Amino acid sequence: MSSTEGGAHAHHDDHHHPVDGFMRKYVFSVDHKWIGIQYGMTALIFLLFGFGLMMIMRWSMAYPGVEVPWVGQWLWPDTGGAMPSEAYNQFGAMHGTIMVFLGVVPLAVGAFGNYVVPLQVGAPDMAFPKLNMASFWCYLPGGVIMLASFFLPGGAAQSGWTSYPPLSVTIEATGQTFWLIGMVFLITSSLLGSVNTIVTIVQLRAPGLTWFRLPFFVWTQLVTAFLLLLAFPPLEAAGLMQLSDRVFDTNFFLPQGLMLNGDPLNNVGGGSALLYQHLFWFLAHPEVYVLILPAIGIVGEIIANNTRKPLYGYKTLIYASIFLGFMSFIVWAHHMFMTGMGTSISAFFQTTTMIISIPSVIILTALLLSLWGGSIRLTTPMLFALSFLPMFAIGGLTGLPLGLISSDIHLHDTYYVIGHFHYVVAPGTLMALFGGIYYWFPKMTGRKMSDVLGKLHFWGSFVTLNGVFMPMFIQGLGGVSRRLFDGGEAYAHAEPYLWLNKVMTHSAFLLGAFQVFFIINFFMSIFIGRKVDANPWKATTLEWTDAPSPPVGHGNFEHTPVVYRGPTEYSVPGHDKDFTPQSEPDPAPPEPEPEPEPAEEPAEAPAGAEASAGEEK
Amino acid sequence: MQIPYAVTERPDTGLNNAKLGIWLFLASEVMLFGALFSSYIFLRVSAPEWEMGVPEAAQNPAVWPLQFQKLKVALACLNTVFLIFSSVTMVMAWAELKRNNWAKHKLYLGLTIGLALAFMVIKAIEYGGKFSHGDFPSTSNFYAIYYTMTGLHGLHIVGGVAVLAYLFFFGKKMWNTEPERFAGRIEITGLYWHFVDLVWIFLFPVLYLL
Ligand code: HEM
Ligand SMILES: [Cu+2]
Numbered sequence: 001m002s003s004t005e006g007g008a009h010a011h012h013d014d015h016h017h018p019v020d021g022f023m024r025k026y027v028f029s030v031d032h033k034w035i036g037i038q039y040g041m042t043a044l045i046f047l048l049f050g051f052g053l054m055m056i057m058r059w060s061m062a063y064p065g066v067e068v069p070w071v072g073q074w075l076w077p078d079t080g081g082a083m084p085s086e087a088y089n090q091f092g093a094m095h096g097t098i099m100v101f102l103g104v105v106p107l108a109v110g111a112f113g114n115y116v117v118p119l120q121v122g123a124p125d126m127a128f129p130k131l132n133m134a135s136f137w138c139y140l141p142g143g144v145i146m147l148a149s150f151f152l153p154g155g156a157a158q159s160g161w162t163s164y165p166p167l168s169v170t171i172e173a174t175g176q177t178f179w180l181i182g183m184v185f186l187i188t189s190s191l192l193g194s195v196n197t198i199v200t201i202v203q204l205r206a207p208g209l210t211w212f213r214l215p216f217f218v219w220t221q222l223v224t225a226f227l228l229l230l231a232f233p234p235l236e237a238a239g240l241m242q243l244s245d246r247v248f249d250t251n252f253f254l255p256q257g258l259m260l261n262g263d264p265l266n267n268v269g270g271g272s273a274l275l276y277q278h279l280f281w282f283l284a285h286p287e288v289y290v291l292i293l294p295a296i297g298i299v300g301e302i303i304a305n306n307t308r309k310p311l312y313g314y315k316t317l318i319y320a321s322i323f324l325g326f327m328s329f330i331v332w333a334h335h336m337f338m339t340g341m342g343t344s345i346s347a348f349f350q351t352t353t354m355i356i357s358i359p360s361v362i363i364l365t366a367l368l369l370s371l372w373g374g375s376i377r378l379t380t381p382m383l384f385a386l387s388f389l390p391m392f393a394i395g396g397l398t399g400l401p402l403g404l405i406s407s408d409i410h411l412h413d414t415y416y417v418i419g420h421f422h423y424v425v426a427p428g429t430l431m432a433l434f435g436g437i438y439y440w441f442p443k444m445t446g447r448k449m450s451d452v453l454g455k456l457h458f459w460g461s462f463v464t465l466n467g468v469f470m471p472m473f474i475q476g477l478g479g480v481s482r483r484l485f486d487g488g489e490a491y492a493h494a495e496p497y498l499w500l501n502k503v504m505t506h507s508a509f510l511l512g513a514f515q516v517f518f519i520i521n522f523f524m525s526i527f528i529g530r531k532v533d534a535n536p537w538k539a540t541t542l543e544w545t546d547a548p549s550p551p552v553g554h555g556n557f558e559h560t561p562v563v564y565r566g567p568t569e570y571s572v573p574g575h576d577k578d579f580t581p582q583s584e585p586d587p588a589p590p591e592p593e594p595e596p597e598p599a600e601e602p603a604e605a606p607a608g609a610e611a612s613a614g615e616e617k
Numbered sequence: 618m619q620i621p622y623a624v625t626e627r628p629d630t631g632l633n634n635a636k637l638g639i640w641l642f643l644a645s646e647v648m649l650f651g652a653l654f655s656s657y658i659f660l661r662v663s664a665p666e667w668e669m670g671v672p673e674a675a676q677n678p679a680v681w682p683l684q685f686q687k688l689k690v691a692l693a694c695l696n697t698v699f700l701i702f703s704s705v706t707m708v709m710a711w712a713e714l715k716r717n718n719w720a721k722h723k724l725y726l727g728l729t730i731g732l733a734l735a736f737m738v739i740k741a742i743e744y745g746g747k748f749s750h751g752d753f754p755s756t757s758n759f760y761a762i763y764y765t766m767t768g769l770h771g772l773h774i775v776g777g778v779a780v781l782a783y784l785f786f787f788g789k790k791m792w793n794t795e796p797e798r799f800a801g802r803i804e805i806t807g808l809y810w811h812f813v814d815l816v817w818i819f820l821f822p823v824l825y826l827l
Contacts, residue, residue: 124618127634195641203622203634229645234652241656241765248754250761252660256679270679270758275659279652555618 030129036115043107050098061487062505088485096161108294119543122206127199135192142185149175165253208563220297231286238279281332295432306382307374320359353403380454384435395423416476447529453521460514467507471500545581678757703732
């Protein structure tokens with residue numbers, strides 16, 4: 001780091017220990033790259049675990065009462081190895097919680113955000129390295145507390161990932177309390193992480209990296225961080241209130257005259273279960289954009305790189321993302337149309353929900369149009385990014401009927417809902433995240449992952465994911481409810497759709513089998529993957545052009561990069577190569593040296609971006 | 618390796634990292650307390666109204682009570698004064714630091730801590746009085762939200778006192794070596810402290826008077 005850049009620096013004694021011990025380097029590391037990898041590995045393990053829970057559940061849905069292969073005898077010896085319904089409830093609640101809060105978000109935000117953002121903005125690290133470490137060390141205990149709850153009396157949480165009262169308060173299981181405590185840890189972790197991300201992006205951008213020269217991925221991470229920062233605290237409040245309902249016998253969420261198993265609860269009452277739902281969804285709707293926005297950012301990076309052409313409508317994408325983030329705070333009650341909260345409130349949220357679909361469609365369209373006229377390289381990451389587009393489209397469009405009150409009355413709490421949001425988070429986000437792993441793996445390790453195994457992984461996952469989730473729409477339209485441990489066998493109206501359970505279950509097991517290719521590929525490539533140079537994809541952004549693969553030690557860049565242009569200047573006419581790095585000055589005519597500190601008056605930033613947009617045309 | 622703008626301001630944003638960080642943190646705190654205030658409104662609006670002159674109403678815990686009859690307004694007034702003064706002394710501590718007057722800085726910082734502790738003592742007396750009357754969080758939703766909000770606010774005071782005490786007892790070393798950085802720390806601690814004070818300014822009328 002040149003010291004001129006930050007002005008007169010005070011001496012940071014905490015960064016000058018000559019020897020970094022093992023603990024400092026690998027366990028309590030303050031290097032964003034290593035923390036990113038810690039996040040990534042942990043999140044992948046949680047994803048696998050959450051998926052494992054679901055495979056067992058899927059078995060129970062297709063073959064209710066039949067011994068679960070391999071693990072049944074060991075888990076439930078008393079039932080002859082068949083999954084009991086209480087276990088199904090535990091697994092279901094934990095599947096949702098683990099996938100959302102311990103799997104996808106930590107991977108998308110904790111891992112990719114941490115690893116890539118400082119590199120893409122040309123920063124030596126996150127703005128607060130120690131907070132970054134603290135963030136990981138809140139996440140891991142949060143996860144461990146969640147997992148530990150399986151071994152408590154009464155088992156893990158059983159009232160869904162939403163933890164709706166009154167069930168979540170009246171239920172005996174200690175795991176339900178642990179769920180709340182675990183959430184407090186996870187919320188703290190994401191609070192620390194989001195402050196760090198925002199400050200890093202606002203403050204540590206390299207000289208010349210104006211707002212409209214930021215890679216699109218950085219923008220999505222910025223919006224995501226704001227969502228996490230502002231949406232999680234209300235859930236924290238709700239969690240604390242629910243904890244107090246459970247532990248101190250308060251009645252925040254319990255109405256008077258509640259009956260439990262036919263007996264009056266004789267509670268003081270006065271509380272409202274609806275209040276919890278409002279607080280929960282105030283978080284949980286923005287949360288779905290937290291799940292999707294980083295994935296959109298990753299797809300944007302991969303598409304620009306593999307079409308060798310600038311993103312279509314770069315600025316529109318940014319404005320749409322910001323608008324999306326803003327709107328996501330005022331649509332939450334579309335999850336509550338069935339609660340009887342009143343028609344005018346429902347009408348309001350129906351309207352905002354229709355409005356929020358507009359920026360989503362804009363984003364998708366812009367990404368799709370980015371393919372137009374490109375010379376597409378079908379690399380492994382590109383396959384994943386390409387598949388994201390139709391999958392996200394299916395997920396998004398099937399959401400519209402859920403946002404319209406009259407159709408939601410029919411579809412609410414059916415498998416249609418499960419199909420809808422899984423298209424967004426599994427074939428959508430997860431595939432994009434896999435694409436991101438294939439894309440940035442060379443940056444993290446200096447080696448490429450195998451394309452043969454990668455393509456097997458891709459096609460296998462793509463086909464089987466659709467095999468799992470497409471039939472859910474049919475079942476849901478037929479009226480089959482979610483959260484049924486027998487897959488609907490007890491209901492006459494589900495009868496015609498029961499065979500689909502077997503299709504989905506077998507697809508899920510095949511999906512699991514195809515992940516083996518990924519796991520083998522991942523670990524094999526770390527050691528024997530093909531060695532690559534710093535910029536194997538011939539990309540333009542700083543992490544590829546200004547740092548070796550993997551970037552050196554703590555500090556990332558030998559010299560602070562200086563940025564001269566927008567993020568996706570591919571195939572610029574008149575240039576000798578088809579990519580022009582952000583840090584490459586224009587050869588002729590010589591540009592006046594940009595000021596080392598970019599002026600950031602609103603008038604200034606768009607001007608810089610217009611210049612670069614002009615070159616894109 | 619050094620993080621740019623850890624101490625100095627970035628020219629185009631006019632902020633250093635810590636200051637932006639604390640503002641973002643406070644924004645999330647606003648959402649946290651905002652959710653609790655919203656819950657207060659939600660619970661109160663949906664509770665049956667207190668009817669004056671109907672003695673049974675006072676017995677029904679689901680009925681929202683007349684708050685000023687339940688809580689000690691005088692003690693809370695005193696606490697409000699303590700916190701407002703502690704905000705003033707906090708600013709003074711920072712100003713004296715800027716004037717390079719270490720002794721006075723310590724005096725004001727110490728006063729801030731003292732006032733915060735006085736606030737906690739009064740709060741403890743209030744809580745004790747309620748407990749001895751058998752008014753627990755489980756007694757009614759009014760008490761539940763009262764204890765939750767004041768309890769969470771109290772935790773913020775405790776956190777603030779811990780940081781202030783750290784700066785009070787161990788600040789000298791950094792002041793000698795990196796005065797700029799130390800002044801920055803006092804400033805952002807002050808921002809946090811004013812926020813905690815402000816929360817109380819809202820809590821007081823909402824819980825005690827309205
Ligand atoms: C990729 C493989 C996956 C499969 C096969 C799968 C399957 C399922 C199924 C069948 C259900 C419904 C259970 C029921 O209603 O009884 C479910 C629920 C759920 N899944 Fe997944 N899922 C997968 C991945 C994910 C991912 C990646 C996420 C989140 C990011 C996720 C989040 C959820 C949530 C939140 C629920 C609702 C849990 C509840 O009812 O409380 N799933 N999943
Ligand atoms: Cu929603």
